[in-house]
Amino acid sequence: MNQYLLSSIDKAAEVIGKTWPLYTFVASNPLSGYEKATFLDAVSSAHKQFNANAFPAAHIYRQALEKEDIDLKVLVHLLKENGLSECPEKYLKLLEGHQADEEVNGTHNVDRLMVKWLSAFMDEGLAEWEMPYKSEGFYTAWRLLVIYDSELGATSLKEIPKTSAAALNQLLSELPESDYVEIFSHQMAALPGWTGYIKHRTESNSDWQQEFPINLMDYLAVRLWISKKMNVPILPEGNEAHSDSFLLKLQYIWLKAWEQSWQNQLVISLENGANITQFKGEPALADAQMVFCIDTRSELIRRHVESAGNYETFGYAGFFGIAMDYQSLEDGISRKSCPPIVASAYTVSESAQVDKKGQFLSYEKKNERMGFWDYFLKRMKNMLPSAFGYVEGSGVFYGLSLLARTIIPGSIYRKKQKNLSQMEAICQPDIMNITQKTTDLPNVSLEEKVSIVKSAFDLMGWKEFAPLVLFVGHGSHSANNPFGSSLDCGACAASPGRHNARMLAKLANLLHVRKALAEIHEVFIPENTLFLGAEHNTTTDEIVLFDSEAPETHQMLIEDLKVNLWKAQQSATKNRLGTNGDSLSKAQEKANNWGETRPEWGLAKNAGFIVGRRELTKNTNLDSRCFLHSYDWELDTTGKALESIMQGPMVVTQWINSHYYFSTVDNNAYGGGSKITHNITGKFGVVQGNGGDLKIGLPLQSLYSSDNDMYHQPLRLTVTIQAPINRVADILERNNHLKSLLDNEWIYLLVMDPEQKNKVFKYKNSLKWEVASRTKYSGTQKTFHASTLTELAV
Amino acid sequence: MIPQTNAHLSSIQNGMDKTIDAKKSIAVPLVTIINWSLFLGNAIFLVFNYPNIPEWNWAGIFRINGFTILIWTTVTIFSSIVCSYASNYLTGFKYHARFMWLCLGFTLAVMLLVMANHVFLLIFSWWIMGVFMSQLIGIDKAWGEAREASKFTLRYFITGTFFLAIGLLILAFFSGQFTVSGLSTAVSGLPLYILIPSALSIIAAAVVQSAMYPFHRWLLSAMTAPTPASALMHAGFVNGAGILLTLFAGLLFASNTFSILFVIGGFTAIIAQFTKLLQVNVKQKLGCSTIAQMGFMIMQCGLGFFNAAVVHLILHGFYKAYLFLSSGEEIAQTKPERPKPLRIRPLQGVVVLLFGGLGAYLFASWTGKGLLLNSGLLLTIIVAITVGQATYNIVKEQSLSIMQKIVVPPLLFMVGIGIYALIYNGVTVLMAGMAKVSEPLPLTSTQIIFGAIFLIGFFIMKLGVYKKFPWVYVKLMNLSQPNKKSVLMYKSKSI
Numbered sequence A: 001m002n003q004y005l006l007s008s009i010d011k012a013a014e015v016i017g018k019t020w021p022l023y024t025f026v027a028s029n030p031l032s033g034y035e036k037a038t039f040l041d042a043v044s045s046a047h048k049q050f051n052a053n054a055f056p057a058a059h060i061y062r063q064a065l066e067k068e069d070i071d072l073k074v075l076v077h078l079l080k081e082n083g084l085s086e087c088p089e090k091y092l093k094l095l096e097g098h099q100a101d102e103e104v105n106g107t108h109n110v111d112r113l114m115v116k117w118l119s120a121f122m123d124e125g126l127a128e129w130e131m132p133y134k135s136e137g138f139y140t141a142w143r144l145l146v147i148y149d150s151e152l153g154a155t156s157l158k159e160i161p162k163t164s165a166a167a168l169n170q171l172l173s174e175l176p177e178s179d180y181v182e183i184f185s186h187q188m189a190a191l192p193g194w195t196g197y198i199k200h201r202t203e204s205n206s207d208w209q210q211e212f213p214i215n216l217m218d219y220l221a222v223r224l225w226i227s228k229k230m231n232v233p234i235l236p237e238g239n240e241a242h243s244d245s246f247l248l249k250l251q252y253i254w255l256k257a258w259e260q261s262w263q264n265q266l267v268i269s270l271e272n273g274a275n276i277t278q279f280k281g282e283p284a285l286a287d288a289q290m291v292f293c294i295d296t297r298s299e300l301i302r303r304h305v306e307s308a309g310n311y312e313t314f315g316y317a318g319f320f321g322i323a324m325d326y327q328s329l330e331d332g333i334s335r336k337s338c339p340p341i342v343a344s345a346y347t348v349s350e351s352a353q354v355d356k357k358g359q360f361l362s363y364e365k366k367n368e369r370m371g372f373w374d375y376f377l378k379r380m381k382n383m384l385p386s387a388f389g390y391v392e393g394s395g396v397f398y399g400l401s402l403l404a405r406t407i408i409p410g411s412i413y414r415k416k417q418k419n420l421s422q423m424e425a426i427c428q429p430d431i432m433n434i435t436q437k438t439t440d441l442p443n444v445s446l447e448e449k450v451s452i453v454k455s456a457f458d459l460m461g462w463k464e465f466a467p468l469v470l471f472v473g474h475g476s477h478s479a480n481n482p483f484g485s486s487l488d489c490g491a492c493a494a495s496p497g498r499h500n501a502r503m504l505a506k507l508a509n510l511l512h513v514r515k516a517l518a519e520i521h522e523v524f525i526p527e528n529t530l531f532l533g534a535e536h537n538t539t540t541d542e543i544v545l546f547d548s549e550a551p552e553t554h555q556m557l558i559e560d561l562k563v564n565l566w567k568a569q570q571s572a573t574k575n576r577l578g579t580n581g582d583s584l585s586k587a588q589e590k591a592n593n594w595g596e597t598r599p600e601w602g603l604a605k606n607a608g609f610i611v612g613r614r615e616l617t618k619n620t621n622l623d624s625r626c627f628l629h630s631y632d633w634e635l636d637t638t639g640k641a642l643e644s645i646m647q648g649p650m651v652v653t654q655w656i657n658s659h660y661y662f663s664t665v666d667n668n669a670y671g672g673g674s675k676i677t678h679n680i681t682g683k684f685g686v687v688q689g690n691g692g693d694l695k696i697g698l699p700l701q702s703l704y705s706s707d708n709d710m711y712h713q714p715l716r717l718t719v720t721i722q723a724p725i726n727r728v729a730d731i732l733e734r735n736n737h738l739k740s741l742l743d744n745e746w747i748y749l750l751v752m753d754p755e756q757k758n759k760v761f762k763y764k765n766s767l768k769w770e771v772a773s774r775t776k777y778s779g780t781q782k783t784f785h786a787s788t789l790t791e792l793a794v
Numbered sequence B: 001m002i003p004q005t006n007a008h009l010s011s012i013q014n015g016m017d018k019t020i021d022a023k024k025s026i027a028v029p030l031v032t033i034i035n036w037s038l039f040l041g042n043a044i045f046l047v048f049n050y051p052n053i054p055e056w057n058w059a060g061i062f063r064i065n066g067f068t069i070l071i072w073t074t075v076t077i078f079s080s081i082v083c084s085y086a087s088n089y090l091t092g093f094k095y096h097a098r099f100m101w102l103c104l105g106f107t108l109a110v111m112l113l114v115m116a117n118h119v120f121l122l123i124f125s126w127w128i129m130g131v132f133m134s135q136l137i138g139i140d141k142a143w144g145e146a147r148e149a150s151k152f153t154l155r156y157f158i159t160g161t162f163f164l165a166i167g168l169l170i171l172a173f174f175s176g177q178f179t180v181s182g183l184s185t186a187v188s189g190l191p192l193y194i195l196i197p198s199a200l201s202i203i204a205a206a207v208v209q210s211a212m213y214p215f216h217r218w219l220l221s222a223m224t225a226p227t228p229a230s231a232l233m234h235a236g237f238v239n240g241a242g243i244l245l246t247l248f249a250g251l252l253f254a255s256n257t258f259s260i261l262f263v264i265g266g267f268t269a270i271i272a273q274f275t276k277l278l279q280v281n282v283k284q285k286l287g288c289s290t291i292a293q294m295g296f297m298i299m300q301c302g303l304g305f306f307n308a309a310v311v312h313l314i315l316h317g318f319y320k321a322y323l324f325l326s327s328g329e330e331i332a333q334t335k336p337e338r339p340k341p342l343r344i345r346p347l348q349g350v351v352v353l354l355f356g357g358l359g360a361y362l363f364a365s366w367t368g369k370g371l372l373l374n375s376g377l378l379l380t381i382i383v384a385i386t387v388g389q390a391t392y393n394i395v396k397e398q399s400l401s402i403m404q405k406i407v408v409p410p411l412l413f414m415v416g417i418g419i420y421a422l423i424y425n426g427v428t429v430l431m432a433g434m435a436k437v438s439e440p441l442p443l444t445s446t447q448i449i450f451g452a453i454f455l456i457g458f459f460i461m462k463l464g465v466y467k468k469f470p471w472v473y474v475k476l477m478n479l480s481q482p483n484k485k486s487v488l489m490y491k492s493k494s495i
């Protein structure tokens, strides 16, 4: 095989983002292929490649300016710094004068035919009658079928080479090899959603990929062959998207001004937090401690839980440090339940709790019957002539369901909730090594178990244990929502985090684990401390405890806690939904209303990642805009814990942040477009209307409060770490990829140095820092003092 | 209380949902309330006056009878549900208000259609109904493909109106009768060379509206409409054919054009049901299902059972509206599965036959069709096979106990057939004032041949033989592609 061909395909594919299936919606940077370049270079290249906007639209900037999210002084200063001395309004008008619009798609017919074949081939079970010859791979199946395709004109099998490599060699024989990369990237960029999904399938080697292989070479071969047959040129004819570099620069300045305005506010609030802490003594031991995911939505519920009683909260990545896949009892499928950048080491599955074998068996039986019922209805609907009889016999029931789901979604939800954690009440999670999941022996060594538990407490900087410690995963409830998994836990690869939480609680409760922790690592867990798994429902702010195995001794504590969590739920939903009425019913209705396109806001508005003690942020309403990771610089003398946080959670939050950014600035190209015209394809994705390219990102309704009004503010992530600056600098020096994210301006970094009176420093290029503290000016917060930006080399 | 040291960090979120609510146009609650009031008014009127619905005529322009009230109740419940759903679903959509007005316009157009007695009014309502629907399909004017889809579908609707106008005007000018009621008595005296072309034209109008092959493509190109509009289209708009054919049942009798309906409907039902099997997009799959169900409805008309067709259009409306409104539920992680070969044991076979026969008997007696040798027999056979299929699936399922296998099938089919029969008889009573809407026809050879084809289709599907013909797959795939210009025709141009 032609090696040059292969390497050209790989090279061209580098800049194509991966399209994730909606059942595990992973937030990733669609421009991750460009991360080696600076932000500005990356967005201008992507702008050319995908013909997509790189910055927020002018009217979004105007909204930000009117709401004073962009500080006018900051903006004027930045403009001046770049030699632009006219008033901002004039530049905004200039930006507003350039509108994105529509043009006729020159490769319309080729694109359309490709989508026809790709969607038929890549279907994951929506169609009863699958594409013939599918198991022979995309190219072969297409080749054997296309001879019947009247849309392409008469074709004989002999005309078409037998393999995709042969086809490409033949089709490209008259072209210089140096053109390959350009041709390929142009062809892939024509349908970035579908090619991204091919990329995802080949890289994840999913069950579907193993049975029905497809790769980018197949795609290119088919596409070039069709193009040739239809006489469509394979290279763009000159009129490529050109970008006006002045406009890009102007847009970039506005973005920076917006980001800086927000950072200024953040710094003030963190410095206030640091000051308050100094006056307080050591707090009394809490009645219960709760660990939440670093997710931005945890910020709100933590505030409300803390004010509902004597509780301490922590932030930790929501997969709770267990690199696992979770095998569901409902359908037997194993799903990844840890960050996509982490390879799964374990499989967690369920078994009956002691004395609950009978209930376990009947639960399994029930699942089996539910599975049959689904199959039964599908058969009845699909077959001739039962499809007609079925509609007549069941129509009335559909009518009643129509009415019920439209009129009383809230009541139905409350009824359904009653038996929701049924499984957790009769099962317990078991952990196994992933390679040996076929044998039933739990074969994870004590050492590994101890290290999972220990690293949790290390990373969070844990000092003392309350009698009750909760690991609170999170999951979201919404009805009729193709993007449901985008609202679940990002750290669990878009699964709800409840099973990871239960697993960690079980490990931490094991006596031999505790013994080893005390003997080897000097982590002393009091005998009366009980660990429990729980889940925060981010749509209704309910926290469900999985306490069916809790001992009698803790019942009182748990009952108290439940009462207070209910209070926290009340106040949290009131705060979040901005209503004084029955906020709980409203939230429950949103969770189950099939006409609701905005059941909750997910991670929208995320802008910051704060690594430090809770005291820094405890007295501030951060408006669910920050990821919060607990960290105590004093306990982490070696800096190992901080390094892990920066390598793991920090990178993941950057993915999420970039995903939100790009989905917002060009919702059609990088996002999902509007939900109201979505059409689910192949059980894994959505297309718009009658069909087209696979959508790759978040829908409009997850980002905008209306077609034109923003909700998410597209700002790059500002990471703030409370630790000695030298420690952070050392870590950056050791981890080149982290440093390059900073140097290329994909994220910002602020360091609050507790050894320098909590002074705040902002990272500048190549390990240089500038002072960003603002406390001195607390009397005149709105004034921007450029003179304080003295550069400091560390 | 939660202290807020910094107001600016949290300035916007609180009350965000409120601001969205406040931005909703007055049209949204207004149209929703109008629709629900119309529905409740009709439903209450229907309940209190059943079974003797008063007839009302006005100057040969309007007439209202049991059938009118029935259809009014049906269409208003669909549009009420769609409006309530859309109140949430379209929040923030820039054309939300426009959507509501179009919905209301469409509902009123259907109401006008069933109360129109003057042929001009009937033609007008048919036309305006199509205009409203195509406006809903292309409601997002900034979206090129939606504009193309709107234009494309409107061409079909205008063609349909054109056929309708031809058919009605031939009749009206020849007989001098310009009312629907007048025409239904006049047709018996008209010559065949008038009856046949006008019946064919009216049939053409009906099959365009119901997206029968070869006029099916508009329905598969209409997914640019927001989901609730699709629900309305599949539950309300495509049904127009059933209503139209019922109104002109007398003409079809006089011109003896039943076989045409039966063949078009039956043929489309089979093709569309097969085409449905290979759809990979959920809305196109539902679209094919609708075409098949409409085919069946037209087939029922072709058998002379207009009342059965009306029942079918109502029940199918519920079914399809539900499936569209919940079409976001199709995302799921799955594994490739090979179908397991299934063998039925003799005893199970006996149970299947027994229950199938019992189902047929209950259906025939509860709906009053009897087991005589006429066109009703075909419908009874379909019920028998359906019950047999349901029983077959249940008895071979291993997770069920013997007891469940014996009890569940009769329970299911008795409830299903019972409720169906209840509605069927209710609708028949309401339609009693209309001419010849439930007359079984003598069994013809066409019916027998097509009934056989239907059975063969069933066996082909059952045995999965169709999967051995790749060329059929490609033909059906191409047959169900949306209009070219409504997919990937445009691309965005960034600044």
Ligand SMILES: [Zn+2]
Binding pocket: A293, A294, A295, A317, A318, A319, A474, A488, A489, A490, A491, A492, A497
């Ligand atoms: Zn999470």
